[in-house]
Amino acid sequence: MQAFADLLERLLLTPSRSGKLRLLTSYFSTAPDSDRGFALAALTGELDLKSIKPAAIRTLAEERMDPVLFNMSYDYVGDLADTVSLVWQGERRANRAPPLSEIVETLETATRAEAPRLVASWLDGLDATGRWALLKLIMGGLRIGVSARMAKVALAEFGNVDITEIEEIWHGLAIPYEPLFAWLEGHADRPSPDISAPFRPVMLAHPLIPKADRETPDAVDASLITPEAFAAEWKYDGVRIQASVEGTARRIYTRTGDDISHTFPDVLAGMSFQGTLDGELLIRAEDGTGVAPFNALQQRLNRKTVTKRQMETHPAFIRAYDILHDGTRDLRALPFRDRRNTLETFIADHGSAQLDLSPLVPVTGLSELDKFRMHPPAPEIEGLMLKRWDSAYVAGRPAGLWYKWKRDPFLVDAVLLYAQRGHGKRSGFYSDFTFGVWKGDVLTPVGKAYFGFTDEELKELDKFVRENTIERFGPVRSVTPEIVLEVAFEGLQRSARHKSGLAMRFPRINRIRWDKPAAEADRLETLEAMLPE
Numbered sequence: 001m002q003a004f005a006d007l008l009e010r011l012l013l014t015p016s017r018s019g020k021l022r023l024l025t026s027y028f029s030t031a032p033d034s035d036r037g038f039a040l041a042a043l044t045g046e047l048d049l050k051s052i053k054p055a056a057i058r059t060l061a062e063e064r065m066d067p068v069l070f071n072m073s074y075d076y077v078g079d080l081a082d083t084v085s086l087v088w089q090g091e092r093r094a095n096r097a098p099p100l101s102e103i104v105e106t107l108e109t110a111t112r113a114e115a116p117r118l119v120a121s122w123l124d125g126l127d128a129t130g131r132w133a134l135l136k137l138i139m140g141g142l143r144i145g146v147s148a149r150m151a152k153v154a155l156a157e158f159g160n161v162d163i164t165e166i167e168e169i170w171h172g173l174a175i176p177y178e179p180l181f182a183w184l185e186g187h188a189d190r191p192s193p194d195i196s197a198p199f200r201p202v203m204l205a206h207p208l209i210p211k212a213d214r215e216t217p218d219a220v221d222a223s224l225i226t227p228e229a230f231a232a233e234w235k236y237d238g239v240r241i242q243a244s245v246e247g248t249a250r251r252i253y254t255r256t257g258d259d260i261s262h263t264f265p266d267v268l269a270g271m272s273f274q275g276t277l278d279g280e281l282l283i284r285a286e287d288g289t290g291v292a293p294f295n296a297l298q299q300r301l302n303r304k305t306v307t308k309r310q311m312e313t314h315p316a317f318i319r320a321y322d323i324l325h326d327g328t329r330d331l332r333a334l335p336f337r338d339r340r341n342t343l344e345t346f347i348a349d350h351g352s353a354q355l356d357l358s359p360l361v362p363v364t365g366l367s368e369l370d371k372f373r374m375h376p377p378a379p380e381i382e383g384l385m386l387k388r389w390d391s392a393y394v395a396g397r398p399a400g401l402w403y404k405w406k407r408d409p410f411l412v413d414a415v416l417l418y419a420q421r422g423h424g425k426r427s428g429f430y431s432d433f434t435f436g437v438w439k440g441d442v443l444t445p446v447g448k449a450y451f452g453f454t455d456e457e458l459k460e461l462d463k464f465v466r467e468n469t470i471e472r473f474g475p476v477r478s479v480t481p482e483i484v485l486e487v488a489f490e491g492l493q494r495s496a497r498h499k500s501g502l503a504m505r506f507p508r509i510n511r512i513r514w515d516k517p518a519a520e521a522d523r524l525e526t527l528e529a530m531l532p533e
Contacts, residue, residue: 005133024154037176085132159184196249201395270354274327379532452508
């Protein structure tokens with residue numbers, strides 16, 4: 001367990017991606033089976049220990065210290081695992097720190113009555129770092145700057161294999177992945193799990209930045225974007241997915257390979273084909289033809305179950321972009337022009353209320369495309385996708401083949417109203433900021449943002465919050481309304497759940513307007529004028 005705790009702490013304190021990858025590959029090379037397998041499951045979000053929940057952890061801590069003092073500590077720190085690991089009052093006994101595999105295997109078979117006693121004994125035998133790692137393992141949500149894909153990249157580097165080889169078999173592997181590690185170490189052949197309707201690693205795009213300044217690494221020569229070289233299509237504001245059908249197996253995957261089929265049985269029912277499609281998961285608008293705002297899709301995401309009523313009020317469908325397999329052939333090596341022709345015929349044969357075709361946008365030149373990008377035919381379109389006609393479907397983000405060219409974000413000047421403590425490495429700072437605009441002579445909240453600023457700006461904002469607090473509400477503070485924030489966001493829609501009547505899409509702090517007085521911040525009418533017609 002201590003080695004896993006040390007790994008998590010070092011990952012948390014290592015800012016660079018390359019540094020994190022080195023730590024992961026080193027751990028995979030030295031940790032024994034099954035410790036490294038369970039660690040991998042925790043890092044990729046696959047580990048689910050059902051025998052103990054956060055509420056039980058909190059109860060354990062309150063039994064060891066004054067509950068009022070614990071709650072004050074929790075309000076200050078802002079993270080349950082951080083708090084318990086620091087304030088835990090251990091009992092002296094013949095304690096030991098068991099290996100990670102023993103902890104996981106014991107909790108997997110323990111009852112909910114037994115689990116708290118086991119966890120308490122392990123907490124007694126660990127130092128503060130070990131306690132923190134144990135609690136993060138139990139509660140999930142590590143928040144150490146390591147994504148599931150990064151963990152798989154580290155695996156690929158550890159085994160000196162292409163990451164696509166891992167992604168293609170990932171869903172057929174079982175924790176603690178011992179056959180996988182045996183293959184990566186050269187002791188066995190590549191696992192060949194029997195996976196029906198498998199996930200195929202997706203192809204991603206680079207942002208298009210058509211600037212004359214060639215010092216910009218992502219800048220693109222505008223003359224390259226020609227009708228002969230590129231196709232264009234709308235970039236819809238939904239969730240990129242892959243729909244795969246093989247025999248009777250039907251699956252919907254996210255772009256990272258997570259299986260979300262159970263959440264969209266209505267879409268599965270409309271997948272009456274054999275093969276694999278790349279597309280966008282969307283919600284039909286009330287008129288039955290258009291696309292609903294992203295907020296409607298959020299009502300369907302991340303649910304363990306979905307009701308008939310939810311499927312009726314928020315009908316989901318797939319808008320197909322590409323075809324990877326037609327049921328008999330792997331088409332990924334073909335140029336996009338050929339895949340597009342195949343896709344058009346495929347959708348004509350198999351289209352349904354749950355499956356349609358993404359239309360192409362005429363390409364006449366970059367200036368015309370720029371007009372389409374900034375003024376799409378519907379507010380649910382984020383911009384454009386540009387794809388080379390001769391591009392094969394290559395997993396990852398290959399250079400020069402696909403580009404995404406999004407609308408410029410909306411901007412509004414708002415006033416900082418409330419601040420809340422962050423989590424993880426931000427638990428010591430006020431980093432979640434609620435902002436508002438003027439409605440008459442009163443400021444009304446319109447959104448919340450927790451990124452977009454530098455570390456130095458965070459320190460300045462935190463200092464302002466501490467020095468200008470008006471009221472306290474647990475971990476939240478209201479502040480003197482003096483700081484103006486320029487907020488960027490991707491879209492706006494009406495919302496009965498918000499006091500302002502509006503909801504922002506992906507708000508973030510674009511810059512801090514230290515120079516601008518709060519009285520000159522924008523008004524609610526300014527935002528209402530940005531609403532789509």
